[in-house]
Amino acid sequence: SYVLxxxxxxxxxxxxTARITCGGNIIGSKRVHWYQRKPGQAPVLVVYDDxxxxxxxxxxxxxxxxxxTATLTISRVEAGDEADYYxxxxxxxxxxxxxxxxxxxxxx
Amino acid sequence: xxxxxxxxxxVVQPGRSLSLSCAASGFTFGSNGIHWVRQAPxxxxxxxxxxxxxxxxxxxxxxxxxxxxxSRDNSKNTVYLQLNSLRDEDTAVYxxxxxxxxxxxxxxxxxxxVTVSS
Numbered sequence: 001s002y003v004l005x006x007x008x009x010x011x012x013x014x015x016x017t018a019r020i021t022c023g024g025n026i027i028g029s030k031r032v033h034w035y036q037r038k039p040g041q042a043p044v045l046v047v048y049d050d051x052x053x054x055x056x057x058x059x060x061x062x063x064x065x066x067x068x069t070a071t072l073t074i075s076r077v078e079a080g081d082e083a084d085y086y087x088x089x090x091x092x093x094x095x096x097x098x099x100x101x102x103x104x105x106x107x108x
Numbered sequence: 109x110x111x112x113x114x115x116x117x118x119v120v121q122p123g124r125s126l127s128l129s130c131a132a133s134g135f136t137f138g139s140n141g142i143h144w145v146r147q148a149p150x151x152x153x154x155x156x157x158x159x160x161x162x163x164x165x166x167x168x169x170x171x172x173x174x175x176x177x178x179s180r181d182n183s184k185n186t187v188y189l190q191l192n193s194l195r196d197e198d199t200a201v202y203x204x205x206x207x208x209x210x211x212x213x214x215x216x217x218x219x220x221x222v223t224v225s226s
Contacts, residue, residue: 001170033212035153042203042216043145043153054214086153090211095167097143097155 002091004100011106018074020103022087025068030089032070034063037102038083046085047072074105082107110134110215112204117220120194128189128220130204135215137185138162141207144178144189146200147219154200158207159187172198194224 005023012018022032034047045054047063050070060075074081087100116128130142144156157178158167166178177190187204202220205213 031211035213037153042218043205043213044216045212045214048208048212048214084152088153088212096169097145097158099145099153099155102152 001094001096002089002098004087004089004098006085006087006100006103008101009104009106011108012074012077013108014078016077018077018081018105020072020074020085020087020105022070022072022100023068024070024089027068027070027089028066030065030091032063032065033088034061034072035086035088036081036083037086043086077105077107079107081105110206112206112215112217114202114204114217114220117202117222119223119225121226122195122224124194125190125192126194126222128191128202128204128222130187130189130217132185132187132204132206135206138182141210142178142180142187143205143207143213144187144202145205145213145216146198146202148197148200151200156202157189191222194222196224198222199224 031049035043036046037043046061050065051063062073084102086102111133113131120126141160143158159178163180175193180187204217206215208214
């Protein structure tokens with residue numbers, strides 16, 4: 001089955017840029033989606049189809065996808081961005097939705 | 109606005125059954141698939157199942173196939189998840205989520221906690 005690999009944690013100072021990676025075999029050929037989950041809250045879609053943002057998501061969130069790595073970039077990080085972030089793809093070979101293990105973003 | 113509300117969670121003994129419901133509003137229910145996704149304590153998100161917009165197609169994670177059944181009633185704007193032969197490792201918050209483009213979840217409910225314990 002398809003596997004997505006994320007770093008367990010990323011730390012960044014306020015105002016800086018955070019980059020969260022998601023590795024998978026030829027992931028560049030798939031559509032990658034990203035979710036933000038804060039404690040006690042439901043997940044929120046922040047980027048879909050590699051780099052598109054749903055309405056209401058600020059432009060500080062952006063994404064890219066190429067080769068074996070997809071990346072979620074969060075610019076001008078603030079304390080309110082502290083959360084767990086998950087990448088996700090649909091694996092059409094198995095008809096399964098696959099999530100990465102999640103990355104905890106800490107704002108120093 | 110889109111709303112998804114789960115219900116039916118609770119505490120159940122191993123080997124027993126439980127049924128979850130997901131009531132939807134704010135969108136054309138019969139035009140969208142619905143996913144169930146769970147999160148066990150201290151773990152990440154795990155996809156459980158998907159039902160197509162018309163209920164004709166169901167897809168399951170390997171860990172629940174044969175034990176869980178997803179269904180829907182479009183006249184009631186509701187999706188169900190029947191959980192049978194429950195195991196300790198099924199303990200989790202179960203979320204229902206609206207499918208977009210047969211690929212992702214664009215709206216999520218607040219979740220229902222299922223605890224499997226003797």
